[in-house]
């Protein structure tokens with residue numbers, strides 16, 4: 116979990132929570148060899164609350180020209196001679212390309228020197244060019260991260276792991292091959308990719324090797340467990356997932372390769388390379404993200420095919436990653452029955468080269484015909500459940516009404532002052548985040564520390580104050596969630612907020628942004644007409660952001676002042692009708708009127724653009740875990756609502772689940788066990 120600070124500097128929020136920044140094993144983070152790269156950093160990183168506007172590619176080019184630094188324009192980076200390469204190293208290199216070993220990310224300005232492995236922010240680079248009182252002026256780089264526990268662990272595991280064909284028992288080798296689907300993968304392919312097997316953990320081990328294949332930077336363990344007819348796979352990385360930047364297969368790539376296929380898993384890369392001979396690389400965290408730190412390694416390719424997996428989520432991830440890589444050089448393999456993931460295709464005897472040839476260009480012109488869309492429409496029709504989005508674990512009734520959480524939508528959420536909006540939306544977002552939805556929070560009203568505390572309590576489903584001995588265990592697992600916070604507090608300009616969101620989408624592949632709440636971007640306009648116009652503009656900006664970035668935005672808006680004894684309705688949202696018109700979903704947290712006991716609330720879905728189902732269901736607040744769960748004994752019941760103005764009829768339902776009619780207004784309640792994270796699961 117990162118806090119976005121100035122220029123994208125990340126700081127662990129645990130620093131704020133615990134008063135210092137400690138790694139998972141109690142070592143100060145600086146001693147944990149998360150990233151094996153050398154860090155080039157100024158002495159003290161400014162932790163300003165006011166973010167600086169992100170740099171643009173034009174500004175980077177202008178700066179380089181103004182300082183007479185030659186550069187080449189690449190797909191996602193600019194290449195320049197590296198000021199971090201010593202004269203001696205340069206002498207060893209041949210040709211202009213080799214000396215242009217500094218890659219500057221065109222979107223963020225972050226740099227990586229491929230020769231010295233120095234890296235840093237755009238500000239760091241400028242400081243080094245201008246010789247502003249730090250290491251670079253004296254030509255000194257910070258050294259390699261000191262040896263510590265992680266690297267010893269990596270070495271120990273690696274030394275104990277052996278190639279599959281060296282297993283003493285043939286039955287054990289055969290079982291491992293069956294469990295991992297490797298019956299058609301040759302020993303030669305496993306040898307080339309240096310895959311080993313760790314007997315005590317019954318896991319395959321994929322190494323993270325330095326370019327050149329010499330040093331060992333980390334590794335990934337893949338274990339398989341049989342559950343009835345199904346096999347469940349678990350991945351564990353060292354170092355932790357957030358800094359595991361292994362492009363698996365990189366040492367096998369030659370400088371002359373101009374095409375590559377990116378896969379979501381290591382074994383798919385292996386299968387594909389074995390059967391087609393094309394260069395392949397596996398992304399470190401599959402469809403979860405494409406960290407910009409990997410982009411320099413992909414600059415040399417004129418064509419990149421993304422074949423990430425066999426579901427709609429892989430397809431969506433491929434489209435998003437193609438944007439980062441420059442869509443003009445990307446093609447995508449569409450998941451389908453005859454186009455499963457590569458390992459499965461090999462096992463089923465399909466022709467992998469033919470599948471690769473069917474890859475579709477990622478580049479769309481502004482105007483398309485149905486011919487170009489028909490495959491995409493078919494994909495949605497044949498994967499109706501996946502097209503409906505990610506389902507909540509904790510809110511089954513929300514699934515029944517909204518069907519799921521989809522990319523690119525705008526959800527407007529309102530409720531009376533102090534009714535628990537932040538508390539509810541925190542759990543709603545956390546639920547998705549624990550399922551791998553990369554989430555960015557903009558909490559303008561309550562501090563990130565307080566918000567993180569609420570979330571951590573909801574995550575642990577209990578008061579941590581009373582079990583501080585468990586704090587580290589929960590905090591470690593919470594830390595591995597793809598959860599990020601903006602550091603804004605109080606009034607902010609919409610431009611700054613949107614810029615930060617844009618940056619986070621690029622760097623962390625954010626798919627869900629929560630803004631709590633819109634009133635903090637409205638400035639200080641006194642006249643109500645100005646305020647309404649300002650709100651309309653802001654809602655429009657979030658709508659556009661959601662669509663343009665395929666990112667879901669959940670926007671909390673205060674209601675207008677109304678009589679205390681009236682229910683809120685869509686029209687109660689502050690401002691003009693713009694917010695509800697632009698929104699795909701409108702959610703209202705209702706208190707009091709529909710409620711009998713203290714702490715009880717109802718959640719009303721009053722707009723659902725996806726399939727029209729609207730309705731209301733009860734929520735019960737649990738004060739110790741700060742969670743909203745449905746009372747276990749309440750029976751399903753239906754409440755029909757005539758229109759926005761309130762409930763008119765109540766009648767018991769047959770209790771059938773899932774039979775929600777189109778455009779119906781339903782009120783559901785059902786036995787519900789709150790989501791329990793499985794502490795035995797490795798966090799990913």
Ligand SMILES: Nc1ncnc2c1ncn2[C@@H]1O[C@H](COP(=O)(O)OP(=O)(O)OP(=O)(O)O)[C@@H](O)[C@H]1O
Nearest residue numbers: 531532533534535536537538539713714715716736
């Ligand atoms: N259903 C509930 N019953 C009782 N207390 C609740 C309930 N929901 C939340 N709370 C508590 O009420 C307080 C305010 O909750 P929260 O900040 O989520 O409300 P809010 O609607 O976001 O407030 P605001 O209108 O100021 O933005 C918190 O201390 C929270 O723990």
